[in-house]
Amino acid sequence: MKRFSQLYKRLDSTTRTNVKIQAMTQYFGSADPADAAWAIYFLSGEKLRRLIPTKLLRQWAAEEAKIPAWLFDESYSSVGDLAETISLVVPEQESETTGSLSAWVEERLKPIQNMDEKQQRKVVTDIWHQNPAEVRFVILKLITGAFRVGVSKRLVTRALAEHTGICAEVIAHRLMGTWSPTPESFLRLSNPDINDAVISQPYPFCLAHSINRDSTPESLGNTNDFAAEWKWDGIRAQLIQRNSEIFLWSRGEELMENRWPEIEEAASLLPTGTVLDGEILATKPDGTVLPFSQLQRRINRKKVGRKLLHEVPVVFHAFDLLEEDGNDLRSLRWRQRREKLETLMSQVTNPHLKITELIPAHSWADWTEIRTLSRERHSEGLMLKRIDAAYDVGRIRGTWWKWKVDPYTIDAVLIYAQKGHGKRSSLYSDYTFAVWKEDELVPFAKAYSGLTNAELREVDRFVRRNTKEAFGPVRSVQPELVMELAFEGLQASTRHKSGIATRFPRINRWRHDKAAKDANTLGDVLDLLPGPSAGGGP
Amino acid sequence: MSTILQQTSRGFYCPQGDFYVDPSRPVDRAIVTHAHTDHARWGSRLYLAARSSEHLLRMRMSADAEFQFANYGETISVGGVQVSFHPAGHILGSAQIRLEYRGRIEVVTGDYKLGSDATCESWQPLRCHLLITESTFGLPVYRWPKQTSVFESINQWWRENRSQEQCSVLYGYAVGKSQRIIAGLDPSLGPIFCHGAVEKGNEAYRQTGVSLPPTIHTSHAEKSQRWAGAMVVAVPSAHGTPWLKRFGKISTAMASGWMAIRGSRRRRSFDRGFVLSDHVDWPSLLSSVDACEPETIWVTHGYSAVVARYLRQAGRDAISLDRWQRSVDHEEDGGTEKSDEEKSE
Ligand SMILES: [Zn+2]
Numbered sequence: 001m002k003r004f005s006q007l008y009k010r011l012d013s014t015t016r017t018n019v020k021i022q023a024m025t026q027y028f029g030s031a032d033p034a035d036a037a038w039a040i041y042f043l044s045g046e047k048l049r050r051l052i053p054t055k056l057l058r059q060w061a062a063e064e065a066k067i068p069a070w071l072f073d074e075s076y077s078s079v080g081d082l083a084e085t086i087s088l089v090v091p092e093q094e095s096e097t098t099g100s101l102s103a104w105v106e107e108r109l110k111p112i113q114n115m116d117e118k119q120q121r122k123v124v125t126d127i128w129h130q131n132p133a134e135v136r137f138v139i140l141k142l143i144t145g146a147f148r149v150g151v152s153k154r155l156v157t158r159a160l161a162e163h164t165g166i167c168a169e170v171i172a173h174r175l176m177g178t179w180s181p182t183p184e185s186f187l188r189l190s191n192p193d194i195n196d197a198v199i200s201q202p203y204p205f206c207l208a209h210s211i212n213r214d215s216t217p218e219s220l221g222n223t224n225d226f227a228a229e230w231k232w233d234g235i236r237a238q239l240i241q242r243n244s245e246i247f248l249w250s251r252g253e254e255l256m257e258n259r260w261p262e263i264e265e266a267a268s269l270l271p272t273g274t275v276l277d278g279e280i281l282a283t284k285p286d287g288t289v290l291p292f293s294q295l296q297r298r299i300n301r302k303k304v305g306r307k308l309l310h311e312v313p314v315v316f317h318a319f320d321l322l323e324e325d326g327n328d329l330r331s332l333r334w335r336q337r338r339e340k341l342e343t344l345m346s347q348v349t350n351p352h353l354k355i356t357e358l359i360p361a362h363s364w365a366d367w368t369e370i371r372t373l374s375r376e377r378h379s380e381g382l383m384l385k386r387i388d389a390a391y392d393v394g395r396i397r398g399t400w401w402k403w404k405v406d407p408y409t410i411d412a413v414l415i416y417a418q419k420g421h422g423k424r425s426s427l428y429s430d431y432t433f434a435v436w437k438e439d440e441l442v443p444f445a446k447a448y449s450g451l452t453n454a455e456l457r458e459v460d461r462f463v464r465r466n467t468k469e470a471f472g473p474v475r476s477v478q479p480e481l482v483m484e485l486a487f488e489g490l491q492a493s494t495r496h497k498s499g500i501a502t503r504f505p506r507i508n509r510w511r512h513d514k515a516a517k518d519a520n521t522l523g524d525v526l527d528l529l530p531g532p533s534a535g536g537g538p
Numbered sequence: 539m540s541t542i543l544q545q546t547s548r549g550f551y552c553p554q555g556d557f558y559v560d561p562s563r564p565v566d567r568a569i570v571t572h573a574h575t576d577h578a579r580w581g582s583r584l585y586l587a588a589r590s591s592e593h594l595l596r597m598r599m600s601a602d603a604e605f606q607f608a609n610y611g612e613t614i615s616v617g618g619v620q621v622s623f624h625p626a627g628h629i630l631g632s633a634q635i636r637l638e639y640r641g642r643i644e645v646v647t648g649d650y651k652l653g654s655d656a657t658c659e660s661w662q663p664l665r666c667h668l669l670i671t672e673s674t675f676g677l678p679v680y681r682w683p684k685q686t687s688v689f690e691s692i693n694q695w696w697r698e699n700r701s702q703e704q705c706s707v708l709y710g711y712a713v714g715k716s717q718r719i720i721a722g723l724d725p726s727l728g729p730i731f732c733h734g735a736v737e738k739g740n741e742a743y744r745q746t747g748v749s750l751p752p753t754i755h756t757s758h759a760e761k762s763q764r765w766a767g768a769m770v771v772a773v774p775s776a777h778g779t780p781w782l783k784r785f786g787k788i789s790t791a792m793a794s795g796w797m798a799i800r801g802s803r804r805r806r807s808f809d810r811g812f813v814l815s816d817h818v819d820w821p822s823l824l825s826s827v828d829a830c831e832p833e834t835i836w837v838t839h840g841y842s843a844v845v846a847r848y849l850r851q852a853g854r855d856a857i858s859l860d861r862w863q864r865s866v867d868h869e870e871d872g873g874t875e876k877s878d879e880e881k882s883e
Binding site: 012013014065067068070071072074075078079080081084085088089091092466467468469476478 | 677678679680681777778798799800801803804805806807809810841844847848851
């Protein structure tokens with residue numbers, strides 16, 4: 001228990017992802033499997049059943065501290081956290097915590113729920129007196145079910161991958177479903193024989209590069225060498241059906257469980273050994289694609305309610321076939337894969353699983369004209385794919401091209417905020433955004449328009465809670481929020497720290513699906529600068 | 539019975555002796571408890587203070603201000619009021635002001651703490667009729683850990699940073715807190731550098747006869763200085779500024795009573811927070827009230843309404859002097875938190 005509370009302290013006292021992963025890795029490395037299993041349980045956000053009403057805890061703490069109830073409440077409202085307030089007001093005694101995390105949970109905490117109030121009080125106050133403040137704080141967090149320490153399941157997965165030496169996809173697969181906190185589960189998790197998990201494995205995603213605004217698509221070559229599709233603004237995903245199990249992976253290598261139930265259901269119609277690459281889009285039954293803001297409503301929901309399912313129906317738009325009958329098709333040419341994809345999809349009838357539409361053309365002029373319709377279709381432009389190319393891994397240039405209407409977009413991290421003017425003068429609504437330069441976030445653009453009022457209020461709350469420092473009216477905040485910025489133009493500049501001047505930056509959308517580390521780099525931004533050839537960038 | 543001191547918009551005023559204690563605006567005669575700027579303010583004509591605060595006060599005040607100093611325990615008569623200074627244990631030269639007039643005794647604590655401090659004399663209780671006490675940390679969540687264990691963990695942190703080739707940057711208020719920290723550092727671990735404002739405070743301490751381990755002004759460091767393993771004591775406002783760049787890889791920590799609360803540690807994103815305060819915590823506030831046996835208590839400077847209410851319920855005659863209560867939610871405005879810190883340290 002002592003070691004677990006030290007882990008908590010380390011996780012709690014840093015915002016750096018790598019330090020968090022390192023702390024968890026070290027913990028898993030030296031913990032007993034039974035303890036490690038419980039640690040995974042709590043770190044991934046699972047709770048014990050509410051053991052004791054908080055009203056009683058407050059009352060007992062005030063009595064132990066020999067202070068009146070109103071004074072406890074004053075203290076609580078000043079500290080803002082119940083477990084912390086209790087561990088601070090109840091006088092600390094010379095004490096040393098003994099017992100492992102699993103013994104604590106199973107022998108001391110879980111039995112509390114079956115006790116009467118008198119016994120409960122005895123157990124709880126004994127815990128307070130027999131443990132130093134920082135340990136009883138963590139125990140109280142477990143008791144009150146408010147154990148949150150700023151790690152996601154994905155971070156836990158990465159730490160476990162590091163600890164076991166097994167790749168993150170396999171760990172994610174093994175963590176699917178409800179985690180039962182037993183030593184057996186932990187041993188299964190770290191089993192080096194990964195055959196069980198192979199069936200869930202996705203392929204690395206093929207990424208596209210941007211065609212720079214100032215260069216022409218003609219420079220890519222002949223229209224006959226390319227196929228065109230709409231470039232949609234959704235969630236890139238791989239849909240896998242193997243041995244009747246369905247797996248849906250995002251590009252961030254996250255296994256999206258239960259988030260898109262209609263797609264998972266549709267996928268059961270696919271033959272076994274199928275891997276599709278595509279885009280999840282909010283789509284009306286008549287086929288009209290809804291704006292990204294609609295899809296956003298579903299993105300961070302772990303479980304989707306019936307109302308939302310009805311209001312924001314989603315469709316998996318398949319544009320590539322990577323595996324058929326368990327065979328890897330990636331070395332085939334695009335047109336061969338497309339042919340197989342068309343055959344396969346013609347056998348599947350489900351409104352939530354569709355094949356993308358190809359846009360025929362005789363010349364670049366045709367596509368140029370069609371592309372002007374992008375905005376009204378909620379599309380970002382066209383995707384151009386070389387028809388004789390294999391499915392490339394990573395960032396090999398030249399096979400897939402994004403030909404966006406609005407090519408200057410960058411995912412950046414909000415680092416400073418300032419109150420706005422006029423109607424917005426009470427809200428933090430003027431922001432400074434940064435991109436990565438190696439380990440450092442470099443400010444490169446200011447933006448103050450593009451969010452809805454509800455989003456503005458949410459960012460405002462975030463700023464107030466996450467201020468690191470105030471310099472006059474400006475606050476620096478924890479670098480957590482990622483927004484997609486769009487620009488009218490970009491220019492090299494020696495006057496700016498980033499080396500870039502932006503013209504008319506605005507916020508396109510809030511990327512709830514991205515963490516700070518997923519934001520773009522300064523290199524990506526420099527790639528967008530007008531140059532003689534087509535520029536890169538995600 | 540009328541009191542010797544009255545609360546006015548400029549601070550505590552004594553009509554009989556025609557002087558103020560810690561006035562908030564310039565006056566003719568000011569008695570000051572200690573050299574922190576929120577207690578010893580600029581612009582008065584004459585300052586009366588404890589002898590051991592002389593160097594600190596002269597460092598902070600304009601050259602044309604007039605001073606008069608008294609040793610601890612020495613009595614001066616001002617307009618028939620017997621005025622004396624007694625150790626408050628807050629910082630070097632900090633004093634409680636004891637006033638006696640026609641058999642009545644009133645004490646202004648200024649900022650104070652109980653327990654020992656290598657850089658100043660310890661607080662001692664003064665029996666009085668009226669006690670005017672501060673309440674910066676007047677909530678039962680504030681209970682200070684033993685200072686020896688705090689210094690142990692500071693040195694341990696320094697040691698760990700040293701082994702990871704990092705420079706330790708420790709923040710504390712320039713006068714008082716920083717020198718107390720420096721006195722508790724283990725100089726065998728490496729060189730101790732100080733921000734300019736801290737180094738100025740060190741000089742005043744040394745001139746007064748307080749011995750501190752050797753320190754170096756950061757801007758007097760050699761060009762070739764390797765910062766890994768060194769300790770830098772700096773003012774909190776340096777946190778997050780380009781001034782820190784020169785030190786390369788750093789680990790930052792703050793030493794303050796506020797660090798007892800997890801939220802204040804997290805909000806300012808220090809790597810570590812050490813709970814080290816120069817004010818009374820909850821238990822010592824209560825025990826000092828008991829030791830002084832006052833008939834009446836005026837509570838000021840902090841959680842005054844909470845403390846006064848608690849004392850009244852315990853059967854004492856206590857009132858809160860602050861017209862405004864410290865905002866309970868100091869999360870609402872990050873600016874407040876900072877000024878709290880400056881005000882209270
Ligand atoms: Zn002070």
